Amino acid sequence: RAQDFAGAVDLWNRALRAHVDGMKVGAEARSPVSPLSDESRELERSLYLNLAQGHLKVGDPSRALRACQVVMHEYRDDVKARTG
Numbered sequence: 001r002a003q004d005f006a007g008a009v010d011l012w013n014r015a016l017r018a019h020v021d022g023m024k025v026g027a028e029a030r031s032p033v034s035p036l037s038d039e040s041r042e043l044e045r046s047l048y049l050n051l052a053q054g055h056l057k058v059g060d061p062s063r064a065l066r067a068c069q070v071v072m073h074e075y076r077d078d079v080k081a082r083t084g
Helices: 005-023 038-057 061-074 079-083
Strands: none
Touching: 005 038, 038 061, 038 079, 061 079
16 A cells, blocks of 8 residues: 555644644643643654654655754754654
8 A cells, every 4th residue: 555655744744733733822721731741842752753754755855854953952862853
């Protein structure tokens, strides 16, 4: 079966937007996760790393690099972000 990496990239982008929207002031009632919690930060890290992998699979290394740089800003020693 063919893998739909472009579709996966779209889904990761949507998940990131939903996560960020859930962190906005007043969104606490809609979000089950505190925006500054370790759980929230780990979710964001995971979403960006998956997005980076998707960008690599569709042949867009510059966007993959940007996603990894977002992770490295917060987690300087993240092996996955460093190796893309």
